Amino acid sequence: MSVAFSLVISIGMVLVVLLLLRRGKLREKYAILWLVVGILTIILGFFPSLLDWVASLVGVQIPANLLFALSIVLLVGVGLHVSRELTILEDETRALAEEVAILRAAVEDWTASTPDQLPREASADPLKHQQPGESNDR
């Protein structure tokens, strides 16, 4: 794989991220990570010798291995982050479902009653709007 090829790929990636960001298809907090990765790759594309220098600095014999190891660490991190976000989202969805079920029951109670009737459990009904003292039988 030539240096030019990896350069093209990383520039393409950064452009895609920017495009998604512009269209509102990617939230900033996720985009930043990908932009940083893309920009680092572009820098590396322009100065391939940087990789050799860093590799010798940390004592990795084959520079490519350093690249692979870093990519793996990065991907695991991203995966973990996404799982965490997913868990939070799932909890929020569940809370919403619970809320919807409770509210729907209250609304159905309310709308099932004709204007001269109170809901059966009007006194406990958070959506109570009728006047008290009206007929309570259905």
Place this chain on the structure above:
Amino acid sequence: MDPSRRSGTLIIMPAWNESAVIASTIREIRETTPEHDILVVDDGSQDGTPAIAREAGAKVLVLPFNLGVGGAMRTGFKYALRYGYSSAIQVDSDGQHDPRDINKVLAGLQDSDISIGARFAGKGNYVARGPRKWAMLVLSKVISAVAKTELTDVTSGFKAVNVRGLNQYMEHFPTEYLGDTIDSLVVAVKSGCKVTQVPVEMRERQAGTPSHSPFKSTIYLARSGLVLCFALARKRTHRWDDFGLQGENPVEGGGSK
């Protein structure tokens, strides 16, 4: 707290495609314990369970999609707190739990926060075999040790909770409902809820398929073991009344009964 409430206890029945039995179960409960309100939490059924339950005279909450038994129970608990009930009891909609035991299990709340209607406690003839039996045995032993009281059937779905228990469950209730309820039970116990058990008899389920195959039992064993470990390692939550009555509390004085 509310004049229209008759006993302050809510019977919560999680239901998922139970149209074959739910009506008779509700009718039986209404005959045996007419003083309690019945709430059916429909967990995304496809077979018209909500309409049948409503017809039979229960209050019905319809979840927009399937959340599992844990999600359904949590919804019921939320409802109980919001409408000021002072206790709630879970009863299966398949008729396994004898309605005549409801008040017996509720009576267990007099000196504890969670009351379990337990099999293997000297009554009934329910027998589990093989891996399932071992799993239940190990779970009982471990949780009994954590709770510092003898519990023989920790996986029972026939459970009553008071307001403290309700709030505890709201703070931490397993949404996946793995390994039945042991996860939430362990956390509740660790957070200072008192647990007791009342011996009851389980009946044959009226319909549906029992979950007893060697393969399923093994999965059950592995799963509940894992869940137990997670639960034991879990951080203790504050006991709900450690805060006093917080401003965000949805109970609105539901503890007064």
